[in-house]
Amino acid sequence: EAAALWALRHAQSAGWGSTVHHGAQALYLPLTTGHKVMGVLAIRRAGNDMWREDQRYLLDVFASQAAMAIERAQLAEDARQAYILEATRKMQTALLNSISHDLRTPLASITGSLTSLLDNEVRLDEGTRHDLIETARQQAERLNHLVGNLLDMTRLEAGAMQPVREPCDIQDLIGAALAQLGDRVKERQIAVDLPDDLPMVAMDFVLMTQVLVNLLDNALKYSAPQTIVDISAHLTDTSVQIDVADRGIGIPDDDLPHVFDRFYRVRHAGRVDGSGLGLSLSKGIVELHGGRLTGAHRPGGGTIFSIELPLTPTTPRLPEGQV
Numbered sequence: 001e002a003a004a005l006w007a008l009r010h011a012q013s014a015g016w017g018s019t020v021h022h023g024a025q026a027l028y029l030p031l032t033t034g035h036k037v038m039g040v041l042a043i044r045r046a047g048n049d050m051w052r053e054d055q056r057y058l059l060d061v062f063a064s065q066a067a068m069a070i071e072r073a074q075l076a077e078d079a080r081q082a083y084i085l086e087a088t089r090k091m092q093t094a095l096l097n098s099i100s101h102d103l104r105t106p107l108a109s110i111t112g113s114l115t116s117l118l119d120n121e122v123r124l125d126e127g128t129r130h131d132l133i134e135t136a137r138q139q140a141e142r143l144n145h146l147v148g149n150l151l152d153m154t155r156l157e158a159g160a161m162q163p164v165r166e167p168c169d170i171q172d173l174i175g176a177a178l179a180q181l182g183d184r185v186k187e188r189q190i191a192v193d194l195p196d197d198l199p200m201v202a203m204d205f206v207l208m209t210q211v212l213v214n215l216l217d218n219a220l221k222y223s224a225p226q227t228i229v230d231i232s233a234h235l236t237d238t239s240v241q242i243d244v245a246d247r248g249i250g251i252p253d254d255d256l257p258h259v260f261d262r263f264y265r266v267r268h269a270g271r272v273d274g275s276g277l278g279l280s281l282s283k284g285i286v287e288l289h290g291g292r293l294t295g296a297h298r299p300g301g302g303t304i305f306s307i308e309l310p311l312t313p314t315t316p317r318l319p320e321g322q323v
Contacts, residue, residue: 004028004040011037017051027051029059031067038070103146106139113139138183145217149277152210153262156284163204163288170198170233170240173205177212184220193232201240201309207285208309211293214278215244215305222266223248223302239291239311245304250297259295279305 003014003021007028015024026045031038041063051059113132116122124132155161171194178185219229223246230245251259255266260283279295286293291309298304 001026001028004042007040008037015042016045017056027059029063031063031070033067033071036071038067038074041066103143106142109139110136110143141182146277148210149214149281153277153281153284156281156288161207161285161288163207163285165202165204165289167200168203168205168208169200170194170242173203173208173212174231174242176205176209177216180209180213181216181220185216188220188225189228190216191228191230193230195234198233198235198240199311201311203289203309204285208289208307211282211285211307212242212244214282215307218278218305219244219246219248219303222246227302236308239308242307242309243304244307245298245302247298247300247302250301251295251303256295256297260293 001024003024003026006012006020007014007030011030011032012020013027013029014020015026015028016022017027026042029041029043031041043059113136116124117129117132152161174192174194178190216229216231223229227247229247230243232245233240233242235241251266259266260279262277262280279293283293286307286309289309291307293305293307295303295305
């Protein structure tokens with residue numbers, strides 16, 4: 001309406017009961033804060049009586065209060081958007097820093113191994129050639145694992161990861177995870193302790209295998225080669241709990257609340273390769289199943305991660321940061 005546009009543009013009242021556009025069916029009050037017009041408040045008339053002075057005063061006060069409330073809401077939204085942009089910038093920086101190292105290191109190993117194999121001036125015995133090929137293969141698997149985690153984290157945060165849950169056997173799940181780890185577990189002691197009465201659990205077998213692979217990979221990296229990694233499971237009233245425990249260096253108390261944060265790396269004296277994505281991704285996948293993933297100190301030293309999967313499929317919880 002013309003009166004509303006006039007009030008918005010001129011920051012003055014217009015319409016019925018004013019001196020401008022007084023033939024309008026409503027009174028239009030500009031919602032102003034300082035020199036900024038936030039909008040226009042329209043008050044429809046209920047009869048033909050003109051506004052009393054006290055009524056106009058109250059309307060002006062109400063319009064002023066409404067304008068300040070809208071401004072506060074906009075400022076809060078601007079602050080929220082600024083926080084999101086800053087968090088996004090920090091996450092992108094962390095991503096670039098993480099990827100730049102975690103891509104460069106295996107690529108350097110692969111390049112070095114292949115260069116040595118292609119150098120005709122260097123005579124290599126069969127054992128050395130095999131070691132170089134094996135190094136290149138292992139580093140290629142490491143790259144594949146990193147890229148897979150990055151892609152899955154993107155799908156998870158975009159809400160595009162939807163688990164297809166079917167009844168699965170926990171023993172089969174553990175076997176599939178160990179098979180994926182391949183040579184990494186052949187020279188390690190892996191103790192599996194499962195009761196005979198574990199029921200089938202509804203889950204996306206592929207996604208939960210990835211979770212278990214990430215937890216086992218973490219346990220292997222942060223524990224000495226001669227130590228045992230334990231995998232156990234037990235039944236509770238409402239869920240099946242799977243525990244992965246190592247006898248490694250453990251997680252400092254200050255770091256424990258943050259181990260599931262994206263790109264978070266536990267501070268240790270010796271550097272351990274990793275992108276800081278595995279645990280965050282695993283937590284998100286478990287929560288999509290309506291379950292929980294927690295970490296704690298293992299009695300006697302080391303770390304224990306526990307997966308709780310509900311016996312009855314529930315509505316999945318949105319992973320943190322996803323709306």
